[in-house]
Amino acid sequence: MILEVAMLTVHAGQERAFETAMQQAAPVIASSPGYLGHELRRCMETPGHYLLLVQWETLEAHTVGFRQSPAFAKWREIIGGFFAAPPVVEHYEGVLRWPKPA
């Protein structure tokens, strides 16, 4: 499983609307082949900062499959207007997990 980590900065005052839009956008990304699950998290230290964590079967499921699909255009249409800065996106592979999976 590959973890996509996107650091998002949202326009001040638009945090609640952004969170609602992300609920609306969830089924769009969830329909993409190789998608496993995602969560949105709000930074407790910095208002307007969010972390989007998306689990993909492979790197390409995100970078090729999703990003080059019509679903990605729809996704950006719903949430793209909220960003005060371009999202910073990286991918991470697992090294260790604790407690160890049974």
Add this chain to the structure above:
Amino acid sequence: MILEVAMLTVHAGQERAFETAMQQAAPVIASSPGYLGHELRRCMETPGHYLLLVQWETLEAHTVGFRQSPAFAKWREIIGGFFAAPPVVEHYEGVLRWPKPA
């Protein structure tokens, strides 16, 4: 559940030793009250970059309970020497999770 997100930069050439040290350090953080689980992930785009994700029951379980404990000194003793830059640590609370938990 609060997610601690620590961005770690490790000295070049010490990645494998760091990963081994993190295995050794895992029981140290895992014994802290309010600890729920953690994972270490390796950045696929930038060598030497890692993400440490720790689940805590509360913010204070990390910032007070763990950081002010003897276990934290032990933790830093095992892994502190690998960092090429100070870890960047933030905390995130949940906004949405998909698929929705049953």
